[in-house]
Amino acid sequence: MKTVIDEYIRKAMFPNMWCPGCGNGIVLGAIIRAIDDLGWDKDEIVAVSGIGCSSRITGYVDFCSMNTTHGRALPFATGIKMANPDLKVIVVMGDGDCSAIGGNHFIHAARRNIDLTAIIINNMIYGMTGGQYSPLTPTGKFGSTAPYGNIDQSFDLAELAIAAGASYVARGTVYNPRQSTSLIKKALDKKGFSVVEIISDCPVSYGKMNKMKSPVDMLKWIKDITVSKKAWDGLSPDEKRGKYAIGEFLSKDRPDYTELYEEIIKKAQESGGNK
Amino acid sequence: MNNLKKGKNIKLLQGNEACAEGALLAGVRFFAGYPITPSSEIAENMARELPKIGGKFIQMEDEIASMAAVIGASIAGLKSLTATSGPGMCLKQENLGFAIINEIPCVVVNAQRGGPSTGLPTKPSQGDMMQARWGTHGDHPIIALAPSTVHEILTLTIKAFNFSEKYRTPVILLLDEVIAHMREKVEIPALEDIEVINRKKPTVPPEEYLPFKPDEDGVPPMANFGEGYRYHITGLIHNYKGLPTSNSQEIDAFIRRLYNKIQKNAKDIIMNEKYFLDDAKIALIAYGSVARAAERTVKLAREEGLKVGLLKLLTIWPFCFEEVNKLAQQVDLIIVPEMNLGQMVLEIERAAQGKCRVVPYNRVDGELINPIEILGKIREEIKK
Known part of the structure; x- marks a missing residue:
């Protein structure tokens, strides 16, 4: 049976390299369904990623695609978007990729409000390299480099994106793929820098080290630690501890960077004339 | 030495200004950079001049991001430039390797200052010659040019763009603090008097396009993103389709072809x-x-x-x-x-x-x- 997914993937690349039970495929499905809902032309889309399991997504989609260096997907995407603002540029990153090595690029892409959509697959660990803790690993949880428990405080990526100036910020999970599809669709449709964090599962690294042996255990855990934005707002600080709000946090309109640069071109041409 | 002719368009230019002039003549339409002495004037000139011709300038959050943005813009079809000095050049190495392995044309200027580390920001050096050759990891080819006069900065900047487009490779332009900052008489050539080379495009329809299959000269035709040719680019060793490979024959052929693309065309590239x-x-x-x-x-x-x-x-x-x-x-x-x-x-x-x-x-x-x-x-x- 042919599905909507078949229209958008590079079949030669399958089977994929992800472990059984990995959430990355659910996110890939959500991205594809969102794009299909929007009716975008495949030739107009560029998918850019960094390094890690999640970043292999760009190899599986039948768009112009780029699997770049660790943490640098956003500046590569910035160059593409600046050069050709007509392209629809989607950036897929992992939690370590986006918030550690790519943290500076992330806040600056948000500050510029450049018209890119950043989708961060947050499995709370470095999966590809074997389960080291990331800036999004919750305090107290275990990783291969946190054998006695993680003492770092984790980032709230959504709050970080809001503070840095993004136009659209949301969080979904792989437990709620329909909601995630809908959030990604809104993000893709938004002019300016849009961010969707998807909480995902890494059963072989995070699960194994944190007493969740099966993918099902992990999905149940994701269900338990997440609450809707509406319910979240009614929780006390104590009740919020260890939990994540999901849903849409911000959607505002602010000129995107490429539009502002068009104004610069106008000004330069009026004052200086053609060189 | 400069062989200047009378009655031509002659300007008194600083080395870094001549680099910007040369880049504009070569068709640069994108610059991404980060402030650093002694190369900042190149960025300043680009910020002023590029929007006048519909080009784009962006000051990125760091040198790593600048190199990334330059590569992105080049893939999307614009001739792209970045400029830096030693400390910034160190940071660019990561994505310079990405440009090499994916054969993305771009020009990187290194106005050399004393090193290592912060070194001597306002004094000249030629300490980065071997870094230019081997700075990014792995076996790779590189083209690096070194002008010695302000006029040569202009002409070699044009050459750098031409080589980068012809051979699909980053080209490093090695200045030093003295020639970057000194002023000399420069003859600005008329556009019709200079040779400008643009990357060769695929002649096959998208369904037949193999983005990393070389022509006889060792250089694969390059489709820009957004032109209807959907393909993948990765920093992993890749096959003709641009998809990652772990086939040892494909790996060997790829690395050797990448190296020979420059080495076998050395006669065309070597100037002295x-x-x-x-x-x-x-x-x-x-x-x-x-x-x-x-x-x-x-x-x-x-x-x-x-x-x-x-x-x-x-x-x-x-x-x-x-x-x-x-x-x-x-x-x-x-x-x-x-x-x-x-x-x-x-x-x-x-x-x-x-x-x-x-x-x-x-x-x-x-x-x-x-x-x-x-x-x-x-x-x-x-x-x-």
Whole structure:
């Protein structure tokens, strides 16, 4: 049976390299369904990623695609978007990729409000390299480099994106793929820098080290630690501890960077004339 | 040396300004950079001039991001430039490797200052010659050019863009603080008088396009993103389709083809100039601002009846191995003055294959090498 997914993937690349039970495929499905809902032309889309399991997504989609260096997907995407603002540029990153090595690029892409959509697959660990803790690993949880428990405080990526100036910020999970599809669709449709964090599962690294042996255990855990934005707002600080709000946090309109640069071109041409 | 003609468009330009002028003539339409001495004027000129012609300038959050943005813009179809100095060049190495493995045309200027680390921000150096060759990890080819006058900065910037487009490779332009900041008379060529090369495009329909399958010259045609050719780019070793491969035959063929793309076309890429070498028994080999002093040394030495000549390198990498080998058979002595502790001299010794004496002359105190001290070195060496 042919599905909507078949229209958008590079079949030669399958089977994929992800472990059984990995959430990355659910996110890939959500991205594809969102794009299909929007009716975008495949030739107009560029998918850019960094390094890690999640970043292999760009190899599986039948768009112009780029699997770049660790943490640098956003500046590569910035160059593409600046050069050709007509392209629809989607950036897929992992939690370590986006918030550690790519943290500076992330806040600056948000500050510029450049018209890119950043989708961060947050499995709370470095999966590809074997389960080291990331800036999004919750305090107290275990990783291969946190054998006695993680003492770092984790980032709230959504709050970080809001503070840095993004136009659209949301969080979904792989437990709620329909909601995630809908959030990604809104993000893709938004002019300016849009961010969707998807909480995902890494059963072989995070699960194994944190007493969740099966993918099902992990999905149940994701269900338990997440609450809707509406319910979240009614929780006390104590009740919020260890939990994540999901849903849409911000959607505002602010000129995107490429539009502002068009104004610069106008000004330069009026004052200086053609060189 | 500059062969300036009267009645032409002549300007008094700073080296960094000449670089910007050259880039504009070559068709640059995108610049991403980060402030750093002594290259910042290139960014400032680009910020002012690019929007006038519909080009784009962006100041990124760091040097790493600048290199990434330049590569992204080039893939999307714009000729792209970035400029930096040693500390920034260190940071660019990561994505420079990405541009090499994915054969993305772009030009990277390194206005060299003293190093290592923060070093000597406002003083010249030639300490990054080997970094230009081997700075990013893994076996890879590179093209690096080194002008010695402001006029040459303009002409070699155009060459750098042309080589980058022709061979689908990043090209490094090695300036130093002195030629980057000094002002000289420059003849700006008319656009119709210069050769501008653009990347070759695929001639096959999208369904037949193999983005990394080379033509006979070793260079694959390049479709820009957004032109209807959907393909994948990855920093992983890839096959003709651009998809990751772990097939050892494909890996070997890829790395060798990447290397040979530059090496087999070395004759087209290598440029140098000869002064009084025909009858020379002593050869100076120099590049960048030191070549200026060496040229003067040749004149002074000739006045003393010493048969001294100069081989001025314009192309640093690929290295002119055969030229130097031939020269070593002709002369008794090669002296290599450099503002480093002896980098290109290593390559020159290798090329000379023991056929003549090769002697370094080095300064690393942030001061220029002057003609008199090179002459002193000649006198000292001929006594031996």
